Amino acid sequence: MLTEPEDPEVTARMRTARGRACTELGIRPEQGADEAWGWHGRTLSLPVVAPGGPAWLRLGCAPSDEVNVTFWDGSVTAEQAIPDSVPRPRLHAVHDWSDGQWEYRAELYERVTARPASTTATLTANPDVPSNWWRAVRAGLDDIAQVPTERFSVHQPFLKRAMPQFLGTPIDTTAPSWSTAHGDFHWANLCAPELRIFDWEGWGLAPTGYDTAVLHSHSLLMPSVAATVRHELRDVINTPEGRYAELAVITQLLHSTTRGDNLELADPLRRRAEHLLGRAVPHPDE
Known part of the structure; x- marks a missing residue:
């Protein structure tokens, strides 16, 4: 888990996008939850509360002209192709959108208790x-x-x-x-x-x-x-x-x-x- 991006504009942009993801997926951040940042602020994850109970939100972004389809679609294709015998959090929902400059993908997973x-x-x-x-x-x-x-x-x-x-x-x-x-x-x-x-x-x-x-x-x-x-x-x-x-x-x-x-x-x-x-x-x- 990486630290918050040094660029405050990246932090603000991703937190704004997180708010949109929560609205679109009908979820809310868990009170007092810590954020988990990815490489150069390209992902932001945190525990959330969904209609079905505790869940995990992972928000990813990429410049609109630099989307690597292999990585962008990896989690979705893994949910479809990787057998149930492989232990992993299961993907429940996905929501995509674009602001013209950035592409965003919100992925909602089951919450696991293991660290x-x-x-x-x-x-x-x-x-x-x-x-x-x-x-x-x-x-x-x-x-x-x-x-x-x-x-x-x-x-x-x-x-x-x-x-x-x-x-x-x-x-x-x-x-x-x-x-x-x-x-x-x-x-x-x-x-x-x-x-x-x-x-x-x-x-x-x-x-x-x-x-x-x-x-x-x-x-x-x-x-x-x-x-x-x-x-x-x-x-x-x-x-x-x-x-x-x-x-x-x-x-x-x-x-x-x-x-x-x-x-x-x-x-x-x-x-x-x-x-x-x-x-x-x-x-x-x-």
């Missing part, structure tokens, strides 16, 4: 999850991987271009195989001790083992937890497919550091890449 394992995507404290939580993770990832789709979370042309840039050469940039993934399987999107999986906008095909690699990469600041991920999901990560998926995720995260994101992970990611590749990888200062 995210971390308030941030990158883990900074031990989540202390029970053994049955890992069993649920494995079962969920297996079920997600079997879902047929033409959506893509990751695109091969990006990996072909970016992997040599961030990992150096020689490197094989072709994914051994592709499977359906959640696409953003980090600690802030996973509840514990009862597993629930949030934020499905980016689901789709990715290199096999991608979700496991995302979880591991976001655990690198906590070496003991990263070791637990490698142990609990060893049947995925300790394979040629898992190794490639790790390198793909490391590439994406290092690419994000060029925008000022995930800077705390840059050095651990490079060290992990060097371990996997058995050689040094490029550094931006070199």
